[in-house]
Amino acid sequence: MKKLLSYFFLSVTLFSFSQQKLWKGYFSYNEITDVCISPSKVHSSTKNSVFNKDVSTNILTTFTSVNDVKPDEITAVFQTSNKYTLVGNKNGLIIIIKPDGTTLNKVDxxxxxxxxxxxxxxxxxxxxxxxVYVSTQYGITVIKLSNFEIEVSFYIGNTGENIDVLQTTILNGEIYAVTRNQGIKKATLSNPFLYNFSQWSVFNSSNWLSIVTFNNQLAAMNTDGYTYRFLGNTPQQFSNQVASGLKLRTDNTYLTISNQWQILVYNQSFALVSIVYQIPNFPDSFTCAITKNDKLYIGTKKSGLFETTVVNPTVFTNISPNGPIEDYAFKVTKTSNDLWLTHGAYDRTYDPNYKFQGISIFNKNNGWGKIPTTELQGAVSLAAVAQNPRNLNEVFVASGHSGMLKFTNKANAFLYNQTNFLESVGWAPGYISVRINGMKYDKDGNLWLTNALVNKGIKVLKSNNTWQSFDLSTIVQSPEYVQYGNIDIDKNSTKWVATYGRGVIAFNEKYNNKYIVINQEESNLPSNDVRCVAVDNRNQLWIGTFTGLRILNSVDRFISESELTTTNIVIQEGDLAQELFYQQVIQDIKVDGSNNKWVSIADAGVFQVSPNGQTTLRRFTKDNSPLPSNNVLDIEIDEVSGEVFFATDKGLVSFLGTSTKGDDDLQNVYAYPNPVRPGYSGTVKISGLMDKVNLKITDIEGNLVFETTSSGGTVEWDTTAFGKYKVASGVYMVFVTSSDAAETTVKKIMVIR
Structure with missing residues (x-):
C-alpha cells in the first residue's frame, strides 16, 4: 500500500473525540475472549470490546471504539484492586479503563x-x-499500580531467551510462572536480581497451561488433560481428564477449570461441585469461566457470556449486551425500517470463503435480531442486500457461492440457484457454485443482478416475477471467467457494472441491448480491476479501482456515444497538483443527500469529499475517530436521517451526518434540538427540506441571523448570527421557500442561554 499523498492530510478536518455524540457503535459481544471479577462486577472481553455487569444492579456497561477503547485484538482483561480495568492485546498494547470511564493507552x-x-x-x-505481573509471549513485565509504569521485565528462558509465559501466581514469597515449553519456573519474589534468568529455577518440567493459588496451595492445569494441586513439590491429580484445556480461574471460594468442551468447578477441599458440558440451545465451545457470589460465568466462542448457579447449573442466562452476530461486518444495508448486516466474505477476485453465518438485523425499537444459519437454506458467503421497493416485506440477499435468498418478513427463505433461473460455473462435473454479487432495483421495480463466471452474466427478476438473462459473450472477452463487483443504475435505466479484470460494463436493454465497456486500454481507467461504481446526484459516474479513481462526467453520454472516456480529479495544493486518490485501492463509494462522496480506501479509513471532489470535508481513521479499523469494507447511508454506516472487519459504527435526501415537499420540516437548552454546544438541524430551498432564520423582530440554500434535505445552524457571535435567548423564526417559490413553510426555534 502506497502512502496517501500529503495533501490529504493538509485538507482534512480532523475529528475530535469530544464530539463522540456524533457516533454510534453497533458491536457484537458474542465472541468472548476472557472474563474476570471485581468486588461489584463481572468483566468480560471480546476481541474488539469490553463490557461489565454490576451484580447488584444488573447494569451493563460497554467499552468500544466509540468511547476510546480501540484494541488491536483483546487477549486478556483484568480489574485491579484500585478499580482500573486492564485490557491486554495481541500486539502488547495495554488499554487502561479508569474508574471514571476514561481511557489511557499504554504502549510501553x-x-x-x-x-x-x-x-x-x-x-x-x-x-x-x-x-501487576503481566504474562506475555516474551516473558514477564512488572507494572507499578501507583503510576502504571513498567518497573522491570523478566526474560526467564533457560539461557535468558524470550519465552512464552502463560500465567503467573505467587505463594509463600515465591513467584511461579507457567511457560509454554519449559515447564513451571519459580523464583524468590524478594530477590533483587529476578531480571537475571539464572535466578529462576525449574519447579516442574512437565507441560503446563495454567497456574493459580487456591486455598493456600498451587493448582496447575497440565496438557495431559488433568489439573493438579501441589503438595510441596509433588503434583497430585484431582480433576477429571478433559482435553483442550484453557485456563484456571478462582474467586478464592471456588476453582474453575475451563476447557473447550467442559467447565468444572471445585470447592476448597478440591471436591467437584458442578460440571457443565453444554449450554442448552447453544451448541458452542467454551473460552473461559469464573465464579462469583455462588454464580458461574461462562464465556463462549460465538454465543456470548452466560450466567448460571455454581450448584446445580441448569438455567443459563445470556448477559452479553445486545449486538450483531459477530464484529466482522461485510455488507451493511439500510432498508425502510431495519439495518441488515451480512458477515460473508470474498477475496479480491470475488472468490468466496464459503463462510456459513447468519444475518444480523437491527431495528431501532427492538434492537438486534438475527436470521440464524438454520434458516438460510445452506447458503454461504452472504453479501449484498436489496429491499423490494414495491413490497417492503421482501428482502433479497446475494450469496457469493449459493445463489440468492429471498426473505418475506425476515423469514421464509427461498433460494434461487441453478435449479431456478440462475446459473452455476461450469468448472467441473458435479461442482456447483452460483455466484451472485451486485444487486440493484431499477425505477420500474425490477431487480438486476450479476451472475459471475457464466456467459449470461446480467440477469433481472422483473416486477411480474419473471426472469430474463443477457449474454455478454459478444461484448466481453471470455465472460465465463469474469467476476463482478457492485452494480448501479442511472436515471436512464443504464446499468453500470464493476468487474474484476474487465473494467466497467454499461448496459441498457431499452436501447436495443446496448453495451459499452469502459476499460484501461481505451477509457483512461487506471486499472481494469474496478472495485465499485456509484452514480451521483448530478448524473456523474464515480469509478473506484484497485489503483485509483476515475469520473465519467455524464451518464447521458452512454445514449449517444459508442466509446466513453473517463477523467481523473486533480487537486491543487499550493504549487503542487495531485490526482485525487492516486494509486489507492478504493473499496467503496457512496453518495449522500448533498452529493458529497464517501470513499473508503483500503487500510486508510474513509474520506468525505465535496460533490466535485476538490475539497476533502472529513477524513476518519482509527487514530482520529471511533472507527475500530482502517479497513472499511462497506459504506451505507440512511437517506432519511443522514446517518453514515461504516462496516469494518472489527465492527460496525456510524457517523451521525446531516446530508439527507431532499423531500418531495415541505410537509415534514422540523428542527432539532428544539428548544436549544443552556450548555448545548452543537448545531441545530433543520430537516425534512426539499433540495435547494432558500432558508432564512430571523429573530422575533425580523433581524436576519442566518441564510443559506440547502443541498439535500438538512441544513445546520450553529446558533450564531452569521458566525460572528452566539445569538441571545429568544424565539427564532425559520422561513423556508422552495426553489420555484411554489411551497413555503415557517417553523420556530427556541434558544435558551
Missing part, C-alpha cells in the same frame, strides 16, 4: 520492549502488593 511494551513485534501478546494479569 510495544515501543520499549526489545523483542519482535509478533511476540508481545498479553496472556494474563496477576496483581500482588501494588504491582
Amino acid at each position: 511494551i510495544i515501543s520499549e520492549v526489545q523483542v519482535s513485534a509478533n511476540s508481545k501478546r498479553i496472556n494474563d494479569f496477576y496483581e500482588f502488593n501494588g504491582k
Whole structure:
C-alpha cells in the first residue's frame, strides 16, 4: 500500500473525540475472549470490546471504539484492586479503563520492549502488593499500580531467551510462572536480581497451561488433560481428564477449570461441585469461566457470556449486551425500517470463503435480531442486500457461492440457484457454485443482478416475477471467467457494472441491448480491476479501482456515444497538483443527500469529499475517530436521517451526518434540538427540506441571523448570527421557500442561554 499523498492530510478536518455524540457503535459481544471479577462486577472481553455487569444492579456497561477503547485484538482483561480495568492485546498494547470511564493507552511494551513485534501478546494479569505481573509471549513485565509504569521485565528462558509465559501466581514469597515449553519456573519474589534468568529455577518440567493459588496451595492445569494441586513439590491429580484445556480461574471460594468442551468447578477441599458440558440451545465451545457470589460465568466462542448457579447449573442466562452476530461486518444495508448486516466474505477476485453465518438485523425499537444459519437454506458467503421497493416485506440477499435468498418478513427463505433461473460455473462435473454479487432495483421495480463466471452474466427478476438473462459473450472477452463487483443504475435505466479484470460494463436493454465497456486500454481507467461504481446526484459516474479513481462526467453520454472516456480529479495544493486518490485501492463509494462522496480506501479509513471532489470535508481513521479499523469494507447511508454506516472487519459504527435526501415537499420540516437548552454546544438541524430551498432564520423582530440554500434535505445552524457571535435567548423564526417559490413553510426555534 502506497502512502496517501500529503495533501490529504493538509485538507482534512480532523475529528475530535469530544464530539463522540456524533457516533454510534453497533458491536457484537458474542465472541468472548476472557472474563474476570471485581468486588461489584463481572468483566468480560471480546476481541474488539469490553463490557461489565454490576451484580447488584444488573447494569451493563460497554467499552468500544466509540468511547476510546480501540484494541488491536483483546487477549486478556483484568480489574485491579484500585478499580482500573486492564485490557491486554495481541500486539502488547495495554488499554487502561479508569474508574471514571476514561481511557489511557499504554504502549510501553510495544515501543520499549526489545523483542519482535509478533511476540508481545498479553496472556494474563496477576496483581500482588501494588504491582501487576503481566504474562506475555516474551516473558514477564512488572507494572507499578501507583503510576502504571513498567518497573522491570523478566526474560526467564533457560539461557535468558524470550519465552512464552502463560500465567503467573505467587505463594509463600515465591513467584511461579507457567511457560509454554519449559515447564513451571519459580523464583524468590524478594530477590533483587529476578531480571537475571539464572535466578529462576525449574519447579516442574512437565507441560503446563495454567497456574493459580487456591486455598493456600498451587493448582496447575497440565496438557495431559488433568489439573493438579501441589503438595510441596509433588503434583497430585484431582480433576477429571478433559482435553483442550484453557485456563484456571478462582474467586478464592471456588476453582474453575475451563476447557473447550467442559467447565468444572471445585470447592476448597478440591471436591467437584458442578460440571457443565453444554449450554442448552447453544451448541458452542467454551473460552473461559469464573465464579462469583455462588454464580458461574461462562464465556463462549460465538454465543456470548452466560450466567448460571455454581450448584446445580441448569438455567443459563445470556448477559452479553445486545449486538450483531459477530464484529466482522461485510455488507451493511439500510432498508425502510431495519439495518441488515451480512458477515460473508470474498477475496479480491470475488472468490468466496464459503463462510456459513447468519444475518444480523437491527431495528431501532427492538434492537438486534438475527436470521440464524438454520434458516438460510445452506447458503454461504452472504453479501449484498436489496429491499423490494414495491413490497417492503421482501428482502433479497446475494450469496457469493449459493445463489440468492429471498426473505418475506425476515423469514421464509427461498433460494434461487441453478435449479431456478440462475446459473452455476461450469468448472467441473458435479461442482456447483452460483455466484451472485451486485444487486440493484431499477425505477420500474425490477431487480438486476450479476451472475459471475457464466456467459449470461446480467440477469433481472422483473416486477411480474419473471426472469430474463443477457449474454455478454459478444461484448466481453471470455465472460465465463469474469467476476463482478457492485452494480448501479442511472436515471436512464443504464446499468453500470464493476468487474474484476474487465473494467466497467454499461448496459441498457431499452436501447436495443446496448453495451459499452469502459476499460484501461481505451477509457483512461487506471486499472481494469474496478472495485465499485456509484452514480451521483448530478448524473456523474464515480469509478473506484484497485489503483485509483476515475469520473465519467455524464451518464447521458452512454445514449449517444459508442466509446466513453473517463477523467481523473486533480487537486491543487499550493504549487503542487495531485490526482485525487492516486494509486489507492478504493473499496467503496457512496453518495449522500448533498452529493458529497464517501470513499473508503483500503487500510486508510474513509474520506468525505465535496460533490466535485476538490475539497476533502472529513477524513476518519482509527487514530482520529471511533472507527475500530482502517479497513472499511462497506459504506451505507440512511437517506432519511443522514446517518453514515461504516462496516469494518472489527465492527460496525456510524457517523451521525446531516446530508439527507431532499423531500418531495415541505410537509415534514422540523428542527432539532428544539428548544436549544443552556450548555448545548452543537448545531441545530433543520430537516425534512426539499433540495435547494432558500432558508432564512430571523429573530422575533425580523433581524436576519442566518441564510443559506440547502443541498439535500438538512441544513445546520450553529446558533450564531452569521458566525460572528452566539445569538441571545429568544424565539427564532425559520422561513423556508422552495426553489420555484411554489411551497413555503415557517417553523420556530427556541434558544435558551
